[in-house]
Amino acid sequence: MTMTAPAAPLPKNDVYIPTQKDQEILDTPEHLFKVHTWSDLHSIIAENRLEDLKRRPGDLRRYLEWGANTRKEYGSVLKFILTQRLLWEGDLTARNSVPFEDEEDTKILFNDWPYGLEPGIAHIVVWTKAEIPIDPASGDVTEGSRSLIVGFVNKTFVGELGIPAENVLWFKNWAALQSVRTVEHIHVLVNTNGIEGAMDKLKSIAH
Numbered sequence: 053m054t055m056t057a058p059a060a061p062l063p064k065n066d067v068y069i070p071t072q073k074d075q076e077i078l079d080t081p082e083h084l085f086k087v088h089t090w091s092d093l094h095s096i097i098a099e100n101r102l103e104d105l106k107r108r109p110g111d112l113r114r115y116l117e118w119g120a121n122t123r124k125e126y127g128s129v130l131k132f133i134l135t136q137r138l139l140w141e142g143d144l145t146a147r148n149s150v151p152f153e154d155e156e157d158t159k160i161l162f163n164d165w166p167y168g169l170e171p172g173i174a175h176i177v178v179w180t181k182a183e184i185p186i187d188p189a190s191g192d193v194t195e196g197s198r199s200l201i202v203g204f205v206n207k208t209f210v211g212e213l214g215i216p217a218e219n220v221l222w223f224k225n226w227a228a229l230q231s232v233r234t235v236e237h238i239h240v241l242v243n244t245n246g247i248e249g250a251m252d253k254l255k256s257i258a259h
Contacts, residue, residue: 068116068119068129070116073103073106074112074116077106077107077109077112078109078112078113079109080109081109082108082109082110085106085108085109085168087108087168087169087170088105088106088167088168088169088170088173089170090170090173090243090245093169093173093221093241094221097221097222097223100192102223102225102226103226105167106167106168107165107166107167107168108168111165111166111168115165118165130234130235133235134235137161137164138159138161138179138235139159140159140181140235144181144235145181146180146181146182146183147181148182149182149183150182150200151180151182151183151184151197151200151201151204151236152178152180152182152200152201152204153182154182157180157181157182158178158179158180158181159178159179159180160176160177160178160179160208160257160258160259161176161177161179161258161259162174162175162176162177162254162258162259163175163176163177163239169241171245172243172244172245173241173242173243173244173245174241174242174244174250174251174254175239175240175241176239176240176241176242176254176258177237177238177239177240178204178237178238178239178240179235179236179237180236180237181235181236182236183236184197184200184201184224184236184238185197186224191226193224201222201224201238202222205220205222205238205240208257209240209242212257213250213253213254213256213257214253215242215244215247215250215253216247219242219243219244219247219250220240220241220242220243221240221241221242222238222239222240222241223238223239224237224238224239225239242254
C-alpha cells in the first residue's frame with residue numbers, strides 16, 4: 053500500500069524539535085507503554101504507517117538528551133555518525149551508484165536507539181553512500197529501489213546468515229521521519245526468537 057509522505061520542513065543546523073508525538077510518548081508512564089510485537093511491525097510496515105513506530109518513553113527521553121549533547125560536542129548528529137559510527141570521513145561519493153553493490157559504500161550497524169520492540173527483535177540500520185531513488189509524487193521508494201533493497205536484504209540476512217525470510221522485515225523512513233538525513237539508509241528488523249545463534253550471526257555483520 054502506497055501513501056503520501058507527511059510534509060515537513062527540513063530542520064536547520066541539525067536541530068531536532070520534539071514533536072507532539074514525542075511529547076505524548078514522554079507523557080506516557082513506562083509501564084503503560086505498549087511494545088511493538090512482531091505482528092504489529094508486520095502491519096505497520098505493510099500499511100506504511102511508519103509514523104506509528106515509537107521508542108519507549110525512557111529511551112526517547114535519553115535519545116533527546118543524547119542528541120542535544122552530541123550536537124554540542126560534534127556540531128551535529130550527522131557528523132557524529134559519520135566520524136564515530138560509520139567512519140566515513142571526507143568524500144562520501146559512492147564507488148558504485150547502485151545501492152549496496154559495493155561493500156565500501158555499505159555499512160551495517162545495530163541501531164543505537166531502537167524503537168520499543170518486544171524482546172528478541174533486533175533493529176539494524178544499513179547505510180549506503182549511493183542514492184536510493186524515491187518517487188517524488190508518493191515519497192515512497194521506487195519499484196526499482198524496492199527490488200534492489202529486497203535483493204540485498206534477502207541475500208544478506210536470509211541467504212548468508214540463514215535467517216528465515218518470515219523473520220526479516222525492512223523499511224525506509226519518509227524524509228520527514230528521518231532523524232539523520234543526507235546519508236541514505238534503510239532499517240532492517242530481525243525476529244531472533246526461536247532461532248539458535250541468530251544474534252551471534254547478526255553481530256558478525258553489524259556492530
